[in-house]
Amino acid sequence: MVDRIGRGGAVEPVWDTLTHHEDYAIPYWVSENVTVHMWQAMPESLCRRLEVVDGRAVLLGSPTDDHQGAALSLGIGLRSHARAYAQASGRPVDALYGYDLRLRTDPLHHRRPDVIVYGQAPGRGLPTPSDTLLVVEVVSPSSRVIDTVHKSAEYAAAGVPHYWTVETGDGSICAISWYALPDGDKRYRLRAQWTPQLTPEGIWTDAPFPIRIAWDELAF
Template identity: 35%
Template sequence: MTGQARIHLLSLDEWWALGEDNGVRVELQEGVRIVSPRPTPSHARVALSIARQLMDQIPAGLEVLPEVDVVIDPRMPPTVRIPDLIVRPTASDDAQIGADQVILAVEVVSPGSRRTDRVTKSSEYAEAGIPHYWIVDEDHTVTALRLTDAGYEATRYDGTIVTSSPWPLRITLD
Protein backbone atom coordinates (compact mmCIF):
# COMPACT_ATOMS: atom_id res chain seq x y z
CA MET A 1 0.00 0.00 0.00
CA THR A 2 1.32 3.41 -0.88
CA GLY A 3 0.86 6.57 1.07
CA GLN A 4 -0.76 9.61 -0.42
CA ALA A 5 1.78 12.11 -1.72
CA ARG A 6 1.52 15.52 -0.14
CA ILE A 7 1.82 18.45 -2.48
CA HIS A 8 3.50 21.50 -1.06
CA LEU A 9 1.86 24.69 -2.33
CA LEU A 10 4.46 27.40 -2.85
CA SER A 11 4.13 30.85 -1.33
CA LEU A 12 5.19 33.93 -3.31
CA ASP A 13 8.40 34.13 -1.26
CA GLU A 14 9.23 30.51 -2.13
CA TRP A 15 8.37 31.17 -5.78
CA TRP A 16 10.74 34.14 -6.01
CA ALA A 17 13.47 32.18 -4.22
CA LEU A 18 13.41 29.51 -6.96
CA GLY A 19 15.07 31.89 -9.43
CA GLU A 20 14.88 31.73 -13.20
CA ASP A 21 14.95 28.57 -15.33
CA ASN A 22 15.75 29.37 -18.97
CA GLY A 23 15.21 25.79 -20.13
CA VAL A 24 11.44 25.83 -19.65
CA ARG A 25 8.62 28.26 -18.97
CA VAL A 26 7.40 27.90 -15.40
CA GLU A 27 4.25 29.56 -14.07
CA LEU A 28 2.64 29.27 -10.66
CA GLN A 29 -1.02 28.23 -10.58
CA GLU A 30 -2.55 28.28 -7.12
CA GLY A 31 0.79 27.42 -5.54
CA VAL A 32 1.67 24.64 -8.01
CA ARG A 33 4.53 24.95 -10.53
CA ILE A 34 3.23 24.54 -14.09
CA VAL A 35 6.01 23.70 -16.56
CA SER A 36 5.74 24.07 -20.33
CA PRO A 37 8.26 24.22 -23.18
CA ARG A 38 9.82 27.52 -24.18
CA PRO A 39 8.07 29.18 -27.16
CA THR A 40 8.89 27.95 -30.67
CA PRO A 41 10.55 30.29 -33.21
CA SER A 42 7.23 30.87 -35.03
CA HIS A 43 5.53 31.68 -31.71
CA ALA A 44 8.34 34.12 -30.88
CA ARG A 45 8.11 35.78 -34.32
CA VAL A 46 4.39 36.44 -33.87
CA ALA A 47 4.91 37.86 -30.36
CA LEU A 48 7.83 40.02 -31.56
CA SER A 49 5.83 41.36 -34.51
CA ILE A 50 2.94 42.34 -32.23
CA ALA A 51 5.36 43.87 -29.70
CA ARG A 52 7.02 46.03 -32.38
CA GLN A 53 3.68 47.27 -33.66
CA LEU A 54 2.41 47.97 -30.15
CA MET A 55 5.60 49.88 -29.28
CA ASP A 56 5.12 52.09 -32.36
CA GLN A 57 1.55 52.96 -31.33
CA ILE A 58 1.31 53.09 -27.55
CA PRO A 59 0.76 56.42 -25.83
CA ALA A 60 3.58 58.07 -23.90
CA GLY A 61 3.96 56.70 -20.40
CA LEU A 62 3.31 53.07 -21.37
CA GLU A 63 5.71 50.25 -22.18
CA VAL A 64 5.58 46.81 -23.80
CA LEU A 65 7.32 43.98 -21.95
CA PRO A 66 7.76 40.39 -23.16
CA GLU A 67 7.55 37.30 -20.95
CA VAL A 68 7.60 38.81 -17.46
CA ASP A 69 6.17 37.32 -14.29
CA VAL A 70 2.82 38.88 -13.42
CA VAL A 71 1.32 38.20 -9.99
CA ILE A 72 -2.29 37.44 -10.81
CA ASP A 73 -3.31 36.54 -7.26
CA PRO A 74 -0.90 37.10 -4.34
CA ARG A 75 -3.13 35.35 -1.80
CA MET A 76 -2.14 31.88 -0.66
CA PRO A 77 -2.00 29.79 -2.77
CA PRO A 78 -0.70 32.41 -5.24
CA THR A 79 -0.87 32.50 -9.03
CA VAL A 80 1.90 33.96 -11.22
CA ARG A 81 1.57 33.94 -15.01
CA ILE A 82 3.96 34.83 -17.82
CA PRO A 83 2.01 36.44 -20.66
CA ASP A 84 3.83 36.61 -23.99
CA LEU A 85 3.47 40.40 -23.84
CA ILE A 86 2.08 42.99 -21.46
CA VAL A 87 1.51 46.71 -21.71
CA ARG A 88 1.78 48.67 -18.50
CA PRO A 89 2.62 52.19 -17.26
CA THR A 90 6.37 52.91 -17.39
CA ALA A 91 6.35 54.29 -13.85
CA SER A 92 5.29 50.91 -12.44
CA ASP A 93 7.21 48.90 -9.85
CA ASP A 94 9.83 46.57 -11.37
CA ALA A 95 10.30 44.46 -8.24
CA GLN A 96 7.00 42.66 -8.63
CA ILE A 97 4.52 43.22 -11.44
CA GLY A 98 0.96 42.88 -10.20
CA ALA A 99 -2.10 42.37 -12.38
CA ASP A 100 -3.20 45.88 -11.39
CA GLN A 101 -0.28 47.25 -13.46
CA VAL A 102 -1.31 45.41 -16.65
CA ILE A 103 -3.44 47.27 -19.18
CA LEU A 104 -3.13 44.63 -21.92
CA ALA A 105 -1.96 41.01 -21.75
CA VAL A 106 -1.24 39.11 -24.97
CA GLU A 107 -0.97 35.33 -25.28
CA VAL A 108 0.10 33.63 -28.51
CA VAL A 109 -1.53 30.20 -28.51
CA SER A 110 0.79 27.19 -28.71
CA PRO A 111 -0.37 23.63 -29.46
CA GLY A 112 -0.22 22.74 -25.74
CA SER A 113 -1.71 25.98 -24.38
CA ARG A 114 -5.11 26.36 -26.07
CA ARG A 115 -7.27 25.50 -23.05
CA THR A 116 -4.98 27.33 -20.62
CA ASP A 117 -4.97 30.52 -22.73
CA ARG A 118 -8.68 30.46 -23.61
CA VAL A 119 -10.25 29.21 -20.39
CA THR A 120 -7.91 29.29 -17.40
CA LYS A 121 -6.00 32.49 -18.11
CA SER A 122 -9.10 34.24 -19.41
CA SER A 123 -10.84 33.53 -16.12
CA GLU A 124 -7.80 34.44 -14.01
CA TYR A 125 -7.09 37.68 -15.90
CA ALA A 126 -10.74 38.77 -15.69
CA GLU A 127 -10.89 38.05 -11.96
CA ALA A 128 -7.61 39.94 -11.48
CA GLY A 129 -9.05 42.98 -13.31
CA ILE A 130 -6.79 43.03 -16.39
CA PRO A 131 -8.85 45.29 -18.68
CA HIS A 132 -7.67 43.91 -22.05
CA TYR A 133 -6.57 40.40 -23.01
CA TRP A 134 -5.70 39.29 -26.56
CA ILE A 135 -5.52 35.63 -27.56
CA VAL A 136 -3.58 35.22 -30.82
CA ASP A 137 -4.13 32.00 -32.78
CA GLU A 138 -1.87 30.28 -35.32
CA ASP A 139 -4.34 31.13 -38.12
CA HIS A 140 -3.65 34.87 -37.61
CA THR A 141 -6.89 35.55 -35.80
CA VAL A 142 -7.11 37.41 -32.53
CA THR A 143 -9.79 37.26 -29.90
CA ALA A 144 -9.64 40.63 -28.18
CA LEU A 145 -11.27 40.52 -24.76
CA ARG A 146 -12.34 43.74 -23.04
CA LEU A 147 -13.33 43.60 -19.38
CA THR A 148 -16.85 44.80 -18.57
CA ASP A 149 -18.95 44.53 -15.41
CA ALA A 150 -20.30 41.24 -16.79
CA GLY A 151 -16.84 39.79 -17.56
CA TYR A 152 -14.84 39.76 -20.78
CA GLU A 153 -16.56 40.85 -23.98
CA ALA A 154 -14.96 39.31 -27.09
CA THR A 155 -14.25 40.77 -30.53
CA ARG A 156 -12.65 38.55 -33.14
CA TYR A 157 -10.22 39.92 -35.73
CA ASP A 158 -8.89 38.20 -38.86
CA GLY A 159 -5.50 39.35 -40.15
CA THR A 160 -5.67 42.94 -38.87
CA ILE A 161 -6.76 44.44 -35.58
CA VAL A 162 -8.27 47.90 -35.90
CA THR A 163 -9.57 49.17 -32.58
CA SER A 164 -9.89 52.29 -30.44
CA SER A 165 -9.60 50.37 -27.18
CA PRO A 166 -7.42 50.46 -25.09
CA TRP A 167 -6.14 53.20 -27.47
CA PRO A 168 -6.30 53.60 -31.27
CA LEU A 169 -4.39 50.66 -32.78
CA ARG A 170 -3.82 48.96 -36.10
CA ILE A 171 -1.96 45.64 -35.77
CA THR A 172 -1.26 43.46 -38.80
CA LEU A 173 -0.95 39.74 -38.06
CA ASP A 174 0.36 38.51 -41.44
Protein backbone atom coordinates (compact mmCIF):
# COMPACT_ATOMS: atom_id res chain seq x y z
CA MET A 1 0.00 0.00 0.00
CA VAL A 2 1.27 3.47 -0.88
CA ASP A 3 0.10 7.02 -0.22
CA ARG A 4 -1.21 9.45 -2.78
CA ILE A 5 -0.67 13.16 -2.10
CA GLY A 6 -3.89 14.90 -3.04
CA ARG A 7 -4.78 18.55 -3.52
CA GLY A 8 -3.95 20.67 -0.53
CA GLY A 9 -1.42 18.16 0.76
CA ALA A 10 -3.99 15.61 1.92
CA VAL A 11 -2.69 12.05 2.00
CA GLU A 12 -5.00 9.30 0.76
CA PRO A 13 -3.71 5.69 0.97
CA VAL A 14 -4.12 3.66 -2.21
CA TRP A 15 -3.53 0.02 -3.11
CA ASP A 16 -0.17 -0.74 -4.68
CA THR A 17 0.37 -3.27 -7.49
CA LEU A 18 1.03 -6.27 -5.26
CA THR A 19 -1.38 -6.81 -2.42
CA HIS A 20 -4.15 -9.14 -1.27
CA HIS A 21 -7.50 -8.67 0.42
CA GLU A 22 -8.64 -11.70 2.39
CA ASP A 23 -8.19 -14.53 -0.15
CA TYR A 24 -8.62 -12.29 -3.16
CA ALA A 25 -5.51 -11.34 -5.18
CA ILE A 26 -5.87 -7.67 -6.11
CA PRO A 27 -4.61 -7.08 -9.67
CA TYR A 28 -2.53 -4.11 -10.74
CA TRP A 29 -5.44 -2.16 -12.20
CA VAL A 30 -7.05 -1.63 -8.81
CA SER A 31 -4.63 1.18 -8.04
CA GLU A 32 -5.56 3.37 -11.01
CA ASN A 33 -7.58 3.53 -14.24
CA VAL A 34 -10.43 1.72 -12.50
CA THR A 35 -13.51 1.50 -14.72
CA VAL A 36 -17.14 0.70 -13.92
CA HIS A 37 -16.66 -2.80 -15.37
CA MET A 38 -13.60 -3.39 -13.20
CA TRP A 39 -15.41 -2.13 -10.13
CA GLN A 40 -18.34 -4.45 -10.74
CA ALA A 41 -15.92 -7.40 -11.00
CA MET A 42 -14.48 -6.79 -7.52
CA PRO A 43 -15.88 -8.66 -4.50
CA GLU A 44 -18.23 -6.64 -2.30
CA SER A 45 -15.95 -7.11 0.70
CA LEU A 46 -13.22 -5.22 -1.17
CA CYS A 47 -15.51 -2.53 -2.57
CA ARG A 48 -16.61 -1.63 0.96
CA ARG A 49 -12.99 -0.71 1.76
CA LEU A 50 -12.48 1.58 -1.24
CA GLU A 51 -13.47 4.86 -2.78
CA VAL A 52 -12.52 5.73 -6.36
CA VAL A 53 -11.23 9.23 -7.16
CA ASP A 54 -10.76 10.05 -10.84
CA GLY A 55 -10.26 6.35 -11.58
CA ARG A 56 -7.80 5.79 -8.72
CA ALA A 57 -8.70 3.45 -5.87
CA VAL A 58 -8.40 4.99 -2.40
CA LEU A 59 -8.26 2.77 0.67
CA LEU A 60 -10.63 3.78 3.46
CA GLY A 61 -9.08 3.83 6.92
CA SER A 62 -10.54 1.86 9.78
CA PRO A 63 -13.14 4.07 11.50
CA THR A 64 -12.79 4.99 15.17
CA ASP A 65 -15.46 4.14 17.72
CA ASP A 66 -16.52 7.82 17.77
CA HIS A 67 -16.80 7.86 13.98
CA GLN A 68 -18.91 4.73 13.89
CA GLY A 69 -21.11 5.86 16.76
CA ALA A 70 -21.80 9.28 15.25
CA ALA A 71 -22.48 7.89 11.77
CA LEU A 72 -24.84 5.23 13.08
CA SER A 73 -26.79 7.54 15.39
CA LEU A 74 -27.19 10.19 12.68
CA GLY A 75 -28.14 7.55 10.13
CA ILE A 76 -30.88 6.24 12.42
CA GLY A 77 -32.12 9.74 13.27
CA LEU A 78 -32.18 10.97 9.69
CA ARG A 79 -33.83 7.80 8.40
CA SER A 80 -36.57 8.16 11.00
CA HIS A 81 -37.24 11.77 10.00
CA ALA A 82 -36.99 11.02 6.29
CA ARG A 83 -39.55 8.24 6.50
CA ALA A 84 -41.88 10.31 8.66
CA TYR A 85 -41.68 13.12 6.10
CA ALA A 86 -42.28 10.66 3.25
CA GLN A 87 -45.38 9.31 4.95
CA ALA A 88 -46.75 12.79 5.67
CA SER A 89 -45.93 14.33 2.28
CA GLY A 90 -46.27 11.37 -0.06
CA ARG A 91 -42.79 12.15 -1.40
CA PRO A 92 -40.38 9.17 -1.52
CA VAL A 93 -37.51 10.08 0.83
CA ASP A 94 -35.15 7.76 2.70
CA ALA A 95 -31.67 7.63 4.22
CA LEU A 96 -28.83 5.14 3.79
CA TYR A 97 -25.86 4.46 6.03
CA GLY A 98 -22.48 3.66 4.41
CA TYR A 99 -23.42 3.27 0.74
CA ASP A 100 -21.55 4.38 -2.38
CA LEU A 101 -22.52 7.57 -4.16
CA ARG A 102 -21.24 7.57 -7.73
CA LEU A 103 -20.40 11.13 -8.72
CA ARG A 104 -19.04 10.40 -12.20
CA THR A 105 -18.69 7.40 -14.49
CA ASP A 106 -15.78 8.41 -16.74
CA PRO A 107 -13.33 8.62 -15.16
CA LEU A 108 -14.95 6.62 -12.39
CA HIS A 109 -15.38 8.71 -9.27
CA HIS A 110 -17.40 7.73 -6.27
CA ARG A 111 -17.32 8.28 -2.56
CA ARG A 112 -18.80 6.37 0.34
CA PRO A 113 -20.53 8.97 2.55
CA ASP A 114 -21.39 8.12 6.13
CA VAL A 115 -25.06 8.96 5.50
CA ILE A 116 -26.99 9.76 2.31
CA VAL A 117 -30.50 11.23 2.39
CA TYR A 118 -32.18 10.87 -0.98
CA GLY A 119 -35.52 11.03 -2.74
CA GLN A 120 -36.51 8.50 -5.38
CA ALA A 121 -39.20 5.98 -6.17
CA PRO A 122 -38.87 2.57 -4.45
CA GLY A 123 -37.04 -0.07 -6.44
CA ARG A 124 -34.81 2.30 -8.40
CA GLY A 125 -31.63 1.15 -6.69
CA LEU A 126 -28.95 3.23 -5.01
CA PRO A 127 -29.16 7.03 -5.14
CA THR A 128 -27.50 9.17 -7.79
CA PRO A 129 -26.32 12.77 -7.24
CA SER A 130 -29.53 14.07 -8.81
CA ASP A 131 -31.57 12.03 -6.28
CA THR A 132 -29.44 13.06 -3.29
CA LEU A 133 -30.76 15.70 -0.90
CA LEU A 134 -28.14 15.59 1.84
CA VAL A 135 -24.74 13.98 2.38
CA VAL A 136 -23.20 13.58 5.86
CA GLU A 137 -19.50 12.99 6.54
CA VAL A 138 -18.10 12.38 10.03
CA VAL A 139 -14.69 14.09 10.14
CA SER A 140 -11.74 12.00 11.30
CA PRO A 141 -8.32 13.44 12.18
CA SER A 142 -6.74 11.61 9.25
CA SER A 143 -9.39 12.76 6.76
CA ARG A 144 -10.07 16.35 7.80
CA VAL A 145 -8.81 17.99 4.61
CA ILE A 146 -10.44 15.32 2.46
CA ASP A 147 -13.84 15.69 4.18
CA THR A 148 -13.90 19.49 4.53
CA VAL A 149 -12.18 20.51 1.27
CA HIS A 150 -12.06 17.76 -1.35
CA LYS A 151 -15.38 16.03 -0.72
CA SER A 152 -17.11 19.36 -0.17
CA ALA A 153 -16.00 20.51 -3.63
CA GLU A 154 -16.93 17.16 -5.20
CA TYR A 155 -20.43 17.00 -3.74
CA ALA A 156 -21.06 20.66 -4.61
CA ALA A 157 -19.88 20.14 -8.20
CA ALA A 158 -22.25 17.15 -8.46
CA GLY A 159 -25.14 19.37 -7.36
CA VAL A 160 -25.87 17.80 -3.95
CA PRO A 161 -27.84 20.63 -2.29
CA HIS A 162 -26.94 20.00 1.38
CA TYR A 163 -23.79 18.78 3.11
CA TRP A 164 -23.17 18.20 6.82
CA THR A 165 -19.78 17.70 8.42
CA VAL A 166 -19.75 16.17 11.90
CA GLU A 167 -17.11 16.63 14.58
CA THR A 168 -16.76 14.17 17.45
CA GLY A 169 -14.82 14.06 20.70
CA ASP A 170 -14.80 12.14 23.97
CA GLY A 171 -17.49 9.74 22.85
CA SER A 172 -20.07 12.23 21.58
CA ILE A 173 -20.93 14.57 18.71
CA CYS A 174 -19.57 18.03 19.54
CA ALA A 175 -20.50 19.99 16.37
CA ILE A 176 -22.40 19.66 13.11
CA SER A 177 -21.88 22.20 10.32
CA TRP A 178 -24.57 22.59 7.66
CA TYR A 179 -23.52 23.75 4.18
CA ALA A 180 -25.95 24.47 1.35
CA LEU A 181 -25.71 25.34 -2.33
CA PRO A 182 -27.17 28.71 -3.30
CA ASP A 183 -29.34 28.57 -6.43
CA GLY A 184 -27.19 28.29 -9.53
CA ASP A 185 -23.95 27.99 -7.57
CA LYS A 186 -21.47 25.11 -7.29
CA ARG A 187 -19.83 26.15 -4.02
CA TYR A 188 -21.27 25.49 -0.59
CA ARG A 189 -21.94 28.24 1.90
CA LEU A 190 -22.21 27.70 5.64
CA ARG A 191 -25.84 27.94 6.72
CA ALA A 192 -25.66 26.93 10.38
CA GLN A 193 -23.61 25.18 13.03
CA TRP A 194 -25.20 23.10 15.76
CA THR A 195 -23.43 22.35 19.03
CA PRO A 196 -24.76 21.29 22.44
CA GLN A 197 -23.64 24.68 23.80
CA LEU A 198 -24.95 26.95 21.01
CA THR A 199 -28.11 25.00 20.21
CA PRO A 200 -29.09 23.00 23.31
CA GLU A 201 -32.41 22.09 21.68
CA GLY A 202 -30.47 20.00 19.13
CA ILE A 203 -30.62 20.03 15.33
CA TRP A 204 -33.44 22.19 13.98
CA THR A 205 -33.82 22.80 10.23
CA ASP A 206 -36.51 22.77 7.57
CA ALA A 207 -34.17 21.81 4.73
CA PRO A 208 -34.18 19.51 2.90
CA PHE A 209 -37.28 18.72 5.01
CA PRO A 210 -38.20 19.32 8.67
CA ILE A 211 -35.59 17.75 10.95
CA ARG A 212 -35.72 17.99 14.76
CA ILE A 213 -33.17 15.81 16.53
CA ALA A 214 -32.33 16.30 20.21
CA TRP A 215 -28.76 15.73 21.33
CA ASP A 216 -29.71 12.86 23.59
CA GLU A 217 -31.10 11.06 20.52
CA LEU A 218 -27.59 11.17 19.07
CA ALA A 219 -25.84 9.74 22.11
CA PHE A 220 -23.62 6.74 21.50
